Amino acid sequence: MRYGAIGWNTNEPVTSFYMKKIIVLAATLLSLCEPADSVAAIVAKTFTLGYTKANDISQKSFTVKTGEKVHLEVNPTETGAGCMSSIMVPGLWNKPEPLVKGKKIVMEFTPQRAGAYKITCAMGVPRGVINVH
Numbered sequence: 021m022r023y024g025a026i027g028w029n030t031n032e033p034v035t036s037f038y039m040k041k042i043i044v045l046a047a048t049l050l051s052l053c054e055p056a057d058s059v060a061a062i063v064a065k066t067f068t069l070g071y072t073k074a075n076d077i078s079q080k081s082f083t084v085k086t087g088e089k090v091h092l093e094v095n096p097t098e099t100g101a102g103c104m105s106s107i108m109v110p111g112l113w114n115k116p117e118p119l120v121k122g123k124k125i126v127m128e129f130t131p132q133r134a135g136a137y138k139i140t141c142a143m144g145v146p147r148g149v150i151n152v153h
Contacts, residue, residue: 064091071096080148116142
């Protein structure tokens with residue numbers, strides 16, 4: 021190890037000096053993070069539901085908090101037909117996703133406003149609701 025190579029009057033090894041600087045920098049950066057940047061806010065609340073033609077989606081109602089990340093999975097065991105061949109959540113997930121047998125649909129979003137968001141087909145026919153408080 022080299023000593024005193026950092027241009028300061030020190031006898032500490034160079035690696036020890038840089039490790040201390042990295043720790044101070046990391047602590048400084050972490051102190052600047054907003055509470056919303058915490059691990060709890062990053063972890064998504066997950067809902068997994070199935071789909072069949074006869075029963076439509078398996079869970080019709082969900083409740084989440086404003087600002088809470090949501091991970092919504094739909095696992096179709098049959099391919100949807102007609103108007104009900106797609107799924108979306110206007111205001112939270114505006115892209116209609118086709119219901120295809122065996123093709124998992126993943127929607128991730130973070131509601132910013134409270135309200136009742138309908139789970140619909142592309143034509144707007146309601147099939148469930150996500151309540152945001």
